[in-house]
Amino acid sequence: RALPAVWSDGAKFEAEKTKFAAAVEKLNAAAQTGKLDEIKAAYGETGASCKSCHDSFRAPE
Numbered sequence: 001r002a003l004p005a006v007w008s009d010g011a012k013f014e015a016e017k018t019k020f021a022a023a024v025e026k027l028n029a030a031a032q033t034g035k036l037d038e039i040k041a042a043y044g045e046t047g048a049s050c051k052s053c054h055d056s057f058r059a060p061e
Helices: 010-033 036-057
Strands: none
Touching: 010 036
16 A cells, blocks of 8 residues: 555655654653653654654555
C-alpha cells in the first residue's frame, strides 16, 4: 500500500524513518523506567511518528 512518494521523495521518507527510530528508542527507554506517565508520553510520540509517515506514504485500503 505504499504510495509512489516513497521512491520519489526518498529524503522525506528517510527522515520519517529516522524520526520513527528515535521515537521507538525513547519509548523503549521509558518502558525500562516503569513510569507510566513517561511511557504514555513516549507512546504518543511514537504513534504521532507512525501517523506522520502513513499520512505521507501509505495509500488507503
